[in-house]
Ligand SMILES: NC(=O)C1=CN([C@@H]2O[C@H](COP(=O)(O)OP(=O)(O)OC[C@H]3O[C@@H](n4cnc5c(N)ncnc54)[C@H](OP(=O)(O)O)[C@@H]3O)[C@@H](O)[C@H]2O)C=CC1
């Protein structure tokens with residue numbers, strides 16, 4: 136079956152299966168990248184307050200001339216705004232220059248307490264992050280449910296939530312998260328989390344699909360072999376892998392040629408998908424993004 140250009144959220148809304156990532160897209164380059172991507176047909180942008188570039192992302196959206204209502208725009212509540220979701224959301228809306236988001240995510244199931252070391256990435260005197268270990272994530276989710284009801288966000292979800300964290304949230308959620316955005320690629324296929332999210336109607340979004348700055352995914356022999364067989368680039372294999380599995384994928388680039396090629400999704404055979412699904416179990420498992428919050432986020436092994 137041809138890979139779907141759009142997937143469905145549990146709210147009933149459609150979400151474009153490929154979105155442009157904006158983490159580490161520098162001010163000075165992200166505005167042009169976003170405008171270019173939208174002119175090339177992207178209709179989905181993944182932003183976050185912590186990326187420090189939402190103002191430029193918003194300018195790129197305006198420059199593109201694409202009407203706001205045609206764009207699926209996501210942002211994320213940063214950890215230091217956990218006690219006050221409304222405030223975090225307003226900062227993102229102001230920076231992006233919009234009055235609503237299509238999707239708002241809790242960036243991590245962690246509350247950080249700002250102090251004199253930093254407003255966004257505060258640390259304790261011993262260098263560890265100033266985490267509020269007593270903070271109850273169900274309270275943050277309750278506030279997310281409130282902003283959803285206010286209409287300022289059309290869907291709410293989470294990012295970096297493992298099964299134990301979702302199980303805890305399930306005890307009190309009134310609205311099931313629409314999305315769980317996690318690191319996902321053939322070296323970190325997260326089969327158990329996939330099953331769990333499918334069971335509760337939570338759509339997965341794959342971040343760092345190309346390996347970000349860490350995993351040698353694009354130079355991997357098996358991935359290169361599949362690329363050769365399908366006559367496409369390894370990046371296209373890695374992006375298509377998710378869409379073929381009904382997962383949203385968020386490749387980041389600030390280079391025009393890559394922005395264009397990253398939206399090409401091809402149909403992969405079941406045999407190719409099985410091979411990609413099995414790479415981690417064959418000794419290639421690797422998680423790239425585990426910020427040192429100082430305690431167990433419930434992530435299991437990488438397979
Ligand atoms: N919720 C969360 O905690 C997280 C969310 N994310 C989201 O997911 C997005 C994607 O993940 P990210 O970690 O950025 O990494 P990606 O896996 O998307 O990789 C991005 C890197 O690959 C390069 N690249 C892009 N396209 C190609 C290509 N076709 N060929 C070769 N190299 C290429 C980019 O360089 P260049 O730009 O120079 O082209 C960049 O260095 C983020 O930008 C962010 O929006 C990411 C991490 C965590």
Ligand SMILES: O=C[C@H](O)[C@@H](O)[C@@H](O)[C@H](O)C(=O)O
Nearest residue numbers: 158183185186242256424426
């Ligand atoms: O979305 C991207 C990532 O989650 C990134 O925002 C975090 O890893 C952050 O750099 C941190 O140090 O906590």
